[in-house]
Amino acid sequence: MGNVIILNFKTYEESTGDKGLKLAKICEEVAEETGAEIIVAAQLSDIYRISQVVKIPVYAQHIDNIKYGSSTGHVLAEAAKAAGATGSLINHSELRLKLADIEANVEKLLGLSMTSVVCTNNVNTTKAAAALKPDYVAIEPPELIGSGISVSKAQPDIISGSVEAAKKVNPQIRVLCGAGISTGEDVRKAVELGACGVLLASGVIKAKDPRAVLMDLVEGV
Numbered sequence: 703m704g705n706v707i708i709l710n711f712k713t714y715e716e717s718t719g720d721k722g723l724k725l726a727k728i729c730e731e732v733a734e735e736t737g738a739e740i741i742v743a744a745q746l747s748d749i750y751r752i753s754q755v756v757k758i759p760v761y762a763q764h765i766d767n768i769k770y771g772s773s774t775g776h777v778l779a780e781a782a783k784a785a786g787a788t789g790s791l792i793n794h795s796e797l798r799l800k801l802a803d804i805e806a807n808v809e810k811l812l813g814l815s816m817t818s819v820v821c822t823n824n825v826n827t828t829k830a831a832a833a834l835k836p837d838y839v840a841i842e843p844p845e846l847i848g849s850g851i852s853v854s855k856a857q858p859d860i861i862s863g864s865v866e867a868a869k870k871v872n873p874q875i876r877v878l879c880g881a882g883i884s885t886g887e888d889v890r891k892a893v894e895l896g897a898c899g900v901l902l903a904s905g906v907i908k909a910k911d912p913r914a915v916l917m918d919l920v921e922g923v
Contacts, residue, residue: 705923706739706899707889707916708819708840708878709906710763710791713745717907722748723755725906728913730756738920739899743791746777753786761817762790765810767803779810789817791901793831795842801830808836819878819901825863832868832875839868840901842880858895865896886921899923 709729711717717725726742733740743761744752753760762782770778782790792807793799799807804820811818818836822828823843831839841864865877876899879892884905892900900919909915 705893706741706878707919707923708741708743708761708791708899708901710743710794710901710903711745711748711907712763712796712903714904714907718745719748723752725912726752726756726758726760729916730758732913732916732920733758736917736920738923740916740920741789746782746785749782749785749787759788759817760786761819762787764794764797765790765792765807767799767806767810779807779814779816783814783816787816789819789837791840792818792820792836794821795823804831805834808834811836821880821901822864825860825867828864828877829867829871832872835872836875838876838878838898839864840878840880841897842901858891861892861895861897883919884915886918886923889919889923890921893923 711722729740729742741759741761743763749760764777765779766776768776768778793804808818819838819840820831820836821840821842822831828839828841861879868875868877877897878899878901879897880901883900883902889900906912906915
Protein backbone atom coordinates (compact mmCIF):
# COMPACT_ATOMS: atom_id res chain seq x y z
CA MET A 703 0.00 0.00 0.00
CA GLY A 704 1.18 3.51 -0.77
CA ASN A 705 0.69 6.66 1.26
CA VAL A 706 -2.79 8.10 1.53
CA ILE A 707 -4.57 11.44 1.85
CA ILE A 708 -7.94 11.42 3.63
CA LEU A 709 -9.93 14.62 3.26
CA ASN A 710 -12.54 15.09 6.00
CA PHE A 711 -15.38 17.19 4.59
CA LYS A 712 -16.72 17.91 8.10
CA THR A 713 -19.83 20.14 7.86
CA TYR A 714 -18.27 23.07 6.04
CA GLU A 715 -20.50 24.93 3.60
CA GLU A 716 -17.80 24.45 0.96
CA SER A 717 -18.12 20.67 1.23
CA THR A 718 -21.87 20.23 1.67
CA GLY A 719 -24.37 19.09 -0.96
CA ASP A 720 -23.54 20.07 -4.54
CA LYS A 721 -20.36 21.81 -3.36
CA GLY A 722 -19.27 18.61 -1.67
CA LEU A 723 -19.86 16.66 -4.86
CA LYS A 724 -17.81 19.20 -6.83
CA LEU A 725 -14.97 18.92 -4.31
CA ALA A 726 -15.07 15.12 -4.46
CA LYS A 727 -14.78 15.31 -8.25
CA ILE A 728 -11.69 17.50 -7.87
CA CYS A 729 -10.20 14.93 -5.50
CA GLU A 730 -10.90 12.20 -8.03
CA GLU A 731 -9.31 14.19 -10.85
CA VAL A 732 -6.14 14.78 -8.82
CA ALA A 733 -6.01 11.11 -7.84
CA GLU A 734 -6.35 10.01 -11.45
CA GLU A 735 -3.76 12.48 -12.72
CA THR A 736 -1.15 11.73 -10.07
CA GLY A 737 -1.84 8.14 -9.05
CA ALA A 738 -2.21 9.27 -5.43
CA GLU A 739 -4.62 7.52 -3.08
CA ILE A 740 -7.17 10.15 -2.03
CA ILE A 741 -10.18 9.34 0.14
CA VAL A 742 -13.03 11.67 1.10
CA ALA A 743 -15.01 11.46 4.35
CA ALA A 744 -18.38 12.97 3.51
CA GLN A 745 -21.38 13.91 5.59
CA LEU A 746 -23.87 11.06 5.93
CA SER A 747 -26.43 12.90 3.81
CA ASP A 748 -23.94 13.24 0.95
CA ILE A 749 -22.36 9.78 0.92
CA TYR A 750 -24.78 8.30 -1.60
CA ARG A 751 -24.68 11.13 -4.14
CA ILE A 752 -20.89 11.32 -4.02
CA SER A 753 -20.23 7.57 -4.10
CA GLN A 754 -22.49 7.23 -7.14
CA VAL A 755 -20.41 9.70 -9.13
CA VAL A 756 -16.74 9.29 -8.12
CA LYS A 757 -14.58 6.17 -8.13
CA ILE A 758 -12.32 7.15 -5.23
CA PRO A 759 -13.24 5.74 -1.80
CA VAL A 760 -15.89 7.56 0.23
CA TYR A 761 -15.90 7.17 4.02
CA ALA A 762 -18.43 8.10 6.67
CA GLN A 763 -17.32 10.66 9.25
CA HIS A 764 -18.78 8.69 12.15
CA ILE A 765 -20.74 5.60 13.06
CA ASP A 766 -22.53 4.75 16.28
CA ASN A 767 -22.28 1.54 18.25
CA ILE A 768 -25.81 0.39 17.42
CA LYS A 769 -27.59 -2.44 15.66
CA TYR A 770 -30.67 -2.44 13.45
CA GLY A 771 -33.59 -1.24 15.53
CA SER A 772 -34.96 1.82 17.32
CA SER A 773 -32.03 4.25 17.43
CA THR A 774 -33.46 7.42 15.94
CA GLY A 775 -30.87 9.94 14.80
CA HIS A 776 -27.89 7.62 15.15
CA VAL A 777 -25.57 6.47 12.37
CA LEU A 778 -25.87 2.78 11.57
CA ALA A 779 -22.73 1.32 9.98
CA GLU A 780 -24.80 -0.90 7.70
CA ALA A 781 -26.68 2.17 6.45
CA ALA A 782 -23.43 4.00 5.72
CA LYS A 783 -22.23 1.00 3.73
CA ALA A 784 -25.52 0.75 1.85
CA ALA A 785 -25.16 4.44 0.94
CA GLY A 786 -21.78 3.75 -0.61
CA ALA A 787 -19.27 4.25 2.22
CA THR A 788 -16.31 1.86 2.24
CA GLY A 789 -14.95 2.97 5.61
CA SER A 790 -15.44 5.41 8.48
CA LEU A 791 -13.64 7.72 10.83
CA ILE A 792 -14.01 6.76 14.49
CA ASN A 793 -13.49 8.93 17.58
CA HIS A 794 -12.70 12.20 15.82
CA SER A 795 -11.79 14.96 18.29
CA GLU A 796 -15.09 16.65 17.46
CA LEU A 797 -17.05 13.52 18.35
CA ARG A 798 -15.19 11.51 20.99
CA LEU A 799 -16.34 8.01 21.95
CA LYS A 800 -15.86 5.70 24.90
CA LEU A 801 -13.24 2.99 24.51
CA ALA A 802 -15.87 0.24 24.44
CA ASP A 803 -17.67 1.99 21.58
CA ILE A 804 -14.43 2.48 19.66
CA GLU A 805 -13.64 -1.22 19.99
CA ALA A 806 -17.16 -2.24 18.95
CA ASN A 807 -17.08 0.09 15.95
CA VAL A 808 -13.73 -1.26 14.77
CA GLU A 809 -15.11 -4.80 15.00
CA LYS A 810 -18.32 -3.79 13.24
CA LEU A 811 -16.44 -2.23 10.31
CA LEU A 812 -14.19 -5.28 10.04
CA GLY A 813 -17.25 -7.50 9.86
CA LEU A 814 -18.67 -5.32 7.09
CA SER A 815 -15.35 -5.32 5.17
CA MET A 816 -15.07 -1.57 5.72
CA THR A 817 -11.95 0.41 6.61
CA SER A 818 -11.59 1.83 10.12
CA VAL A 819 -9.70 5.03 10.93
CA VAL A 820 -9.46 5.67 14.68
CA CYS A 821 -8.53 9.25 15.57
CA THR A 822 -6.29 9.83 18.59
CA ASN A 823 -4.75 12.83 20.33
CA ASN A 824 -1.47 11.67 21.91
CA VAL A 825 1.01 8.81 22.08
CA ASN A 826 -0.81 6.87 24.79
CA THR A 827 -4.20 6.96 23.09
CA THR A 828 -2.57 6.00 19.81
CA LYS A 829 -1.02 2.96 21.50
CA ALA A 830 -4.38 2.00 23.01
CA ALA A 831 -6.16 2.45 19.68
CA ALA A 832 -3.57 0.36 17.83
CA ALA A 833 -4.28 -2.54 20.18
CA LEU A 834 -7.86 -2.60 18.87
CA LYS A 835 -6.46 -3.44 15.41
CA PRO A 836 -8.11 -0.81 13.21
CA ASP A 837 -6.77 -0.27 9.71
CA TYR A 838 -5.45 3.18 10.60
CA VAL A 839 -4.90 5.41 13.59
CA ALA A 840 -4.79 9.15 12.91
CA ILE A 841 -2.94 11.29 15.43
CA GLU A 842 -4.45 14.77 15.76
CA PRO A 843 -3.65 17.05 18.72
CA PRO A 844 -6.97 18.97 19.09
CA GLU A 845 -5.32 22.31 19.74
CA LEU A 846 -3.76 22.26 16.26
CA ILE A 847 -6.83 21.23 14.27
CA GLY A 848 -7.78 24.04 11.90
CA SER A 849 -4.92 26.17 13.24
CA GLY A 850 -2.79 26.17 10.12
CA ILE A 851 0.08 25.01 12.35
CA SER A 852 1.16 21.55 11.26
CA VAL A 853 1.61 18.89 13.93
CA SER A 854 4.49 17.53 11.85
CA LYS A 855 6.34 20.76 12.55
CA ALA A 856 4.97 21.89 15.92
CA GLN A 857 4.95 18.51 17.67
CA PRO A 858 7.01 16.05 15.59
CA ASP A 859 7.70 13.87 18.63
CA ILE A 860 3.99 13.05 18.85
CA ILE A 861 4.10 11.56 15.36
CA SER A 862 7.34 9.62 15.69
CA GLY A 863 6.42 8.52 19.22
CA SER A 864 2.96 7.44 18.12
CA VAL A 865 4.32 5.45 15.19
CA GLU A 866 6.85 3.69 17.42
CA ALA A 867 4.32 2.94 20.18
CA ALA A 868 1.65 1.77 17.75
CA LYS A 869 3.98 -0.52 15.82
CA LYS A 870 5.11 -2.22 19.04
CA VAL A 871 1.50 -3.09 19.82
CA ASN A 872 0.40 -3.82 16.26
CA PRO A 873 3.12 -4.11 13.58
CA GLN A 874 0.48 -3.98 10.83
CA ILE A 875 -1.05 -0.67 11.91
CA ARG A 876 -0.81 2.34 9.62
CA VAL A 877 -0.45 5.75 11.27
CA LEU A 878 -1.82 8.93 9.72
CA CYS A 879 -0.92 12.46 10.72
CA GLY A 880 -3.56 15.16 11.10
CA ALA A 881 -4.06 18.68 12.46
CA GLY A 882 -2.79 21.75 10.66
CA ILE A 883 -1.66 19.91 7.53
CA SER A 884 -1.89 22.25 4.55
CA THR A 885 1.19 21.88 2.31
CA GLY A 886 3.20 19.23 0.56
CA GLU A 887 6.07 20.06 2.91
CA ASP A 888 3.83 19.22 5.89
CA VAL A 889 2.98 15.88 4.32
CA ARG A 890 6.59 15.13 3.45
CA LYS A 891 7.67 15.82 7.02
CA ALA A 892 4.91 13.58 8.38
CA VAL A 893 6.00 10.73 6.10
CA GLU A 894 9.62 11.22 7.17
CA LEU A 895 8.48 10.85 10.78
CA GLY A 896 6.89 7.49 9.98
CA ALA A 897 3.32 8.36 9.01
CA CYS A 898 1.77 6.64 6.00
CA GLY A 899 -0.23 9.69 5.02
CA VAL A 900 -2.43 12.46 6.35
CA LEU A 901 -5.96 13.25 7.49
CA LEU A 902 -6.91 16.87 6.90
CA ALA A 903 -9.84 19.18 6.27
CA SER A 904 -9.73 22.98 6.27
CA GLY A 905 -6.35 23.24 4.53
CA VAL A 906 -8.05 22.03 1.35
CA ILE A 907 -11.73 22.77 1.88
CA LYS A 908 -11.22 26.42 2.89
CA ALA A 909 -8.60 27.06 0.23
CA LYS A 910 -9.34 29.45 -2.65
CA ASP A 911 -8.02 26.80 -5.04
CA PRO A 912 -8.54 23.32 -3.50
CA ARG A 913 -7.16 21.61 -6.58
CA ALA A 914 -3.86 23.50 -6.36
CA VAL A 915 -3.53 22.65 -2.67
CA LEU A 916 -4.25 18.98 -3.36
CA MET A 917 -1.65 18.89 -6.10
CA ASP A 918 0.88 20.36 -3.69
CA LEU A 919 -0.09 17.86 -0.95
CA VAL A 920 0.34 14.97 -3.36
CA GLU A 921 3.93 16.06 -3.97
CA GLY A 922 4.63 15.35 -0.31
CA VAL A 923 3.12 11.88 -0.46
